[in-house]
Amino acid sequence: MNRLIVIVCSLFLVGLVNLNAQIVKKSSLLAHNSAVTKTEQKLSPKLDPKTGKWGLATQSGTYVVPATLDYISNLENGYYTVYKMREIVLETKGDSTITDIRPFFGFIDAKGRYLVRPETSRYIDAYGFTEDGYALVTKLTSSGHRKIYVLNTSNEELEF
Numbered sequence: 001m002n003r004l005i006v007i008v009c010s011l012f013l014v015g016l017v018n019l020n021a022q023i024v025k026k027s028s029l030l031a032h033n034s035a036v037t038k039t040e041q042k043l044s045p046k047l048d049p050k051t052g053k054w055g056l057a058t059q060s061g062t063y064v065v066p067a068t069l070d071y072i073s074n075l076e077n078g079y080y081t082v083y084k085m086r087e088i089v090l091e092t093k094g095d096s097t098i099t100d101i102r103p104f105f106g107f108i109d110a111k112g113r114y115l116v117r118p119e120t121s122r123y124i125d126a127y128g129f130t131e132d133g134y135a136l137v138t139k140l141t142s143s144g145h146r147k148i149y150v151l152n153t154s155n156e157e158l159e160f
Helices: none
Strands: 004-009 012-018 023-026 044-048 053-057 063-069 079-093 096-109 114-116 123-127 134-140 146-152 157-159
Touching: 044 063, 063 079, 079 123, 079 134, 134 157
Parallel strands: none
Antiparallel strands: 004 012, 012 023, 044 053, 053 063, 079 096, 096 114, 096 123, 123 134, 134 146, 146 157
16 A cells, blocks of 8 residues: 655645655645546435535435535545534633634435434545545544544545
8 A cells, every 4th residue: 555645735635646756646725536437326416405504316316415514625536525604612711712613524425325424523634545544534633633544445544
């Protein structure tokens, strides 16, 4: 197995390369490319116009994953990258509390099953799975720091 190295430009992931300097994946939070054709894709992201939330629906429009998410990427290497906005406490001093609302990321497979639920996730950034079954995630630790992990399709975090 080749070990992955991250190239970071500002706060956005530009790509993943292996130790042989071969590009394994190009990625950006702003643009997710799907390697799956539309004929292979059975579920599609669907916006509920009443709530402004996203879900995954069949071609007939039936939601398999309810429209409760703030973002869903295109299917990429078998998984959708999703996020849900959640409020977190940044600091508490005496009677005052400083909070922020941030996206927390998760993953849903092609059949609509969650690998990681964004409602309980500690991932504050995530990039879709590679063909080899690895995703880069940034986790918010209990002390409020950021730590980067490589997540596999068995939902195991590998130290980076």
